[in-house]
Amino acid sequence: MARKLDIRLITPVTTRGLRDLAEIAHLESADLGFSHSLIDIGPPSIESEFDEALSVPGTLAKALAAERDGVDAIIIDCMGDPGLKPARELVKVPVFGPSETSMHVAAMLGHRFSVVTVLESVRPLLGNLAKVYGVAEKLASVEVVDIPVLELAARLEEVQEALADRALHAVRHQHADAIILGCTGFLGCAGRITDRLLAAGYDIPVIDPIPTTVMVAAGLARVGLRHSKKTYATPAVKPLVGFDLGRY
Amino acid sequence: MARKLDIRLITPVTTRGLRDLAEIAHLESADLGFSHSLIDIGPPSIESEFDEALSVPGTLAKALAAERDGVDAIIIDCMGDPGLKPARELVKVPVFGPSETSMHVAAMLGHRFSVVTVLESVRPLLGNLAKVYGVAEKLASVEVVDIPVLELAARLEEVQEALADRALHAVRHQHADAIILGCTGFLGCAGRITDRLLAAGYDIPVIDPIPTTVMVAAGLARVGLRHSKKTYATPAVKPLVGFDLGRY
Amino acid sequence: MARKLDIRLITPVTTRGLRDLAEIAHLESADLGFSHSLIDIGPPSIESEFDEALSVPGTLAKALAAERDGVDAIIIDCMGDPGLKPARELVKVPVFGPSETSMHVAAMLGHRFSVVTVLESVRPLLGNLAKVYGVAEKLASVEVVDIPVLELAARLEEVQEALADRALHAVRHQHADAIILGCTGFLGCAGRITDRLLAAGYDIPVIDPIPTTVMVAAGLARVGLRHSKKTYATPAVKPLVGFDLGRY
Amino acid sequence: MARKLDIRLITPVTTRGLRDLAEIAHLESADLGFSHSLIDIGPPSIESEFDEALSVPGTLAKALAAERDGVDAIIIDCMGDPGLKPARELVKVPVFGPSETSMHVAAMLGHRFSVVTVLESVRPLLGNLAKVYGVAEKLASVEVVDIPVLELAARLEEVQEALADRALHAVRHQHADAIILGCTGFLGCAGRITDRLLAAGYDIPVIDPIPTTVMVAAGLARVGLRHSKKTYATPAVKPLVGFDLGRY
């Protein structure tokens, strides 16, 4: 009988309470369980390259801890995939980014995909990720709702409507065939957007990055695949000044 | 508790006995089971665009049957992904190709990947698939062992050695960071090639397309994702001459 | 004196009467003649990847017959170029697709080109062909008139107006410099669209795929060029189940 | 009955006797004839961007003269396609470059093509042309024989052998599926190279640019296609200093 896999979600912000594993509890089974950690040092939320950069040292510390804990795969819970590459260098257990995974899944399910997100400022970042991940020509557009992040929680209803509107715009005017939710904070919103698209006559996949990445990670871990240690060679241990990442 | 998923493998050749589900039985669990079918009309094996084209009508008939059987996902068991696009038009249940899936997984796990296969003649075909799937710039090379297909079974030992040699060549001279086995008939050979690469100092993923595609398909089916019906609109029912595909 | 060339048009549908060689009779000469065949098994019309796939076996049978008849070149009369690659494997006589040929001709005559066609569903198909043919960056847009195919004949006047409108839209808003008619069923409509564009101040080529492909095929046949048998190696003869393609 | 077409070849060098229409006389017919001109000002041969640039004013004068003479198409007889774009601006009669035409024909006939030529110095030029013509990803390699141009005539036998060797190298090591002769001065050498490739087991097209371009130009002229006047708008007549191009 198959061993139960433990997938570790690392949320790369210091704000408590943003991520609740209950949202993916329906994916647990006799074969699959989840664990979670938040970073200890870094930004309260991620809205820029600056926030991303400062989230990385804390994320790497948690990736090392996850490997020591014996998890089967690690997922970095942010659509900027912060620390994905250095984490893969540090550990041998497979590490996945929701942006990389969602983009490849979207590229498989439809001809072109759009990412719908909140902030204009992540447009270059997502475009660059698509280039590095090798799927830039599959990216139909990045669609932005332009509602301030600090108001997201209070205006959730409005945000979901706006996301659905932008998704519909992408389908109609940018020839998108699939939609990726562009922020892991939208976890759980895919159903509503799918319904709005269906009501408009479009039966297309709306990818909720965390559940999707969790299941791809579990599947690849099950067949023993992990990232290339040729691409991501383990770095030499050198004396770091100002960082204590734990044993590595 | 999660419903047990049924993944249907359709082997698009008429030769009995080539595919044995025992090879992936270790992936079965309380959540996941497999079923299988062969096509009734078509070629005995697939080694050309011609063979592929003639395998499609039979594959489409089996895809329709699989949907009627209520399976959760369909996998076309050939690295040319024959019939992938028309099958997605015909059915709503998700359909996966091992070539498309393996290429996207390889693109996630390493910087660039090579495909190692038997026949020179599939080089353009694989290159074109990489373009259509949007990952052409991630394809480091197609490596060919040049042993006649009809002699594969009798010379299995030699074939595996040759595949490992070509994989090593791709890693050393084409800067490949991951390897895809370029024929679903190589199911089970990944371990040996991995070992040879490790012995030479390269800890890189060797992707066995069928187990990999099975687990990705199961994961995506679990979160309710399937192909875009905007990209793959259901065709109108029209009077076909010379084909009986069953109800569609 | 030059031998008279025989160009064979294979229309890959089973519906009689759709193609009338009279429409290209003005291109016949002492040097050049045309012959025609319809397929015996397959769909009545081509509007999807599914229809395309089922048109291929019949097309291959007719390609083999054409080679036995001693023709000088074969043209597959559909903008999806169904069966182009396997037909090139089966025969040594040159085979041309109107989509491949028109796209390369358009790329020569203007900076970027648009394809104007009827159905939204062929957008991914045409985009993928442009990628495989290597001219994706020359494709300005695919423009769609969105009139049901079954109503085309009855609404020909309206269709032509709509095609001209979309061509004009492509020129003005997508920076198209040349137009390809996106369905071989539009044979003969180029003049009207050219006139509408000229009236709006745009003197640009409108490519009617069948006449254009016929003349390119005749020219290349005259200088003895045909497709590469390295790309399109002749497949081994193997026992097919369910297909009788004639001698190959 | 079809009007006889007159195709004008403009050889953009000042050296008399390099081009002899007898080499393409076998392509003449009741429908098709050729005429020829050399430029009056410019370089004696073309081996650099510098030579090319100085060949353009003379070429434009001859293109204007050709249009006044009522020819049906113009071909610029050099693989750098010097003056192709300004000539298309100046005249409405279609103008073709052998490099552009050969590259598109090669892209149609095989998966990838190589250009075999004499001089290392044209490598960037040919690569840039492939980019501008939109077929860069189809270009497998540029192969160079490295025999001084001034010695070509005296060492013709050796040149042909060297070209065949480089073609074979391109096929075996760069995965070329078709070959383009990279200098219009090689007119007539294709047969020998084809034979050498066949003897080595490769049945692939070897494109002789001038005959190929002549026949494509004739075919497109016959169906009334010419370059886009949106891409190539006719320039305003302005007072030129130092050039007398004739009436334009």
Next chain:
Amino acid sequence: MARKLDIRLITPVTTRGLRDLAEIAHLESADLGFSHSLIDIGPPSIESEFDEALSVPGTLAKALAAERDGVDAIIIDCMGDPGLKPARELVKVPVFGPSETSMHVAAMLGHRFSVVTVLESVRPLLGNLAKVYGVAEKLASVEVVDIPVLELAARLEEVQEALADRALHAVRHQHADAIILGCTGFLGCAGRITDRLLAAGYDIPVIDPIPTTVMVAAGLARVGLRHSKKTYATPAVKPLVGFDLGRY
């Protein structure tokens, strides 16, 4: 102490008085001075590929003269970069084009850039330059104001407003992050456009090609960098007919 550099601007038109070095005099210093020449043969202005082609021989003569004069770098004062490649062949002193330089600078300073210019007819030309220079994917759009060139001087106020409007359009609708003025005749207009963009909330670089190219050229000359003589091999001296370029 550093030697004072002499940067030579060659304006490739025959019209006197268009270029006034006073416009860049503020960039002069103890280290850096400018000199200037106009061509003797060629067009009065550059608005087409034809004008460009005819400006090249005169430009090459002036490049040779500049090298004889001992300048440290040469800049060709036109956004079509006419003669850039042959000039680099002829001389060893570094030669820069404002289009090439501005595009690379823009690609460094922002994610994507747009070029705002006057004439629709230069759209293909600028797109092709971006391809050849290797930055095509950074080009967001070419924006055109569509005011006749001959009326530019008389309608300068209106032109500047129109350029600012198009820049704003590019930023808002084409996701441009930087703007290049698409004609060296706009020298000095960048400030006004920058102000308009700032007033609309966009703090982005507006690249004035001549001052930008002057300073990049001076910097690279100071560190001893010049173009590759492998890409731009010095051409053999051959007897030219109809051109007297001076000693080369």
Next chain:
Amino acid sequence: MARKLDIRLITPVTTRGLRDLAEIAHLESADLGFSHSLIDIGPPSIESEFDEALSVPGTLAKALAAERDGVDAIIIDCMGDPGLKPARELVKVPVFGPSETSMHVAAMLGHRFSVVTVLESVRPLLGNLAKVYGVAEKLASVEVVDIPVLELAARLEEVQEALADRALHAVRHQHADAIILGCTGFLGCAGRITDRLLAAGYDIPVIDPIPTTVMVAAGLARVGLRHSKKTYATPAVKPLVGFDLGRY
């Protein structure tokens, strides 16, 4: 008279003594001076994505300090360009990366360029930077000498020979037209490699990244250009845990 510019070099490692401004003192003038800082927290050297990630927080603190000091431009002294994007978000003073700058300069000076460096492990990193910077198709190859970094200083002679060998290999076998030194630690080695290439008959630019970037930065600062604040929007000030970057 022009204001004297202050260019700040930030070396993103904690090891004292690696960078000596004397190496670029010959570039100082009445117009141009240099200042320098090392980071306080981070790695002793940069050889991996991990080292890079940990160098970023310290680099950002020094970028903020540099802006407070009133410098005119900032250069991050490492070929991985660590922190380039977040630093551009944090400050308005222009920030340059030697990798981005060198790649664009190389793309201007030759048809294709190679980067010669020490470690196999930076191959994917440099390839990804080329993609993000938009010049991937200009990158001929990354060449690696494979001498352990810790032995570089002790084996400098051997390293320089090896770099020259790899540069020569890139020119001869990868068609490189320009060379970039792939580590800012090679400052001063360009002359030796240039000489070796010249001795072999290749007069091509060898780009020493720090002097080149210094002069480009000075030139662009002089004309008032800086990065786009649309691409690099200033991040909101939020409470960081575990980092004290100074005022921002």
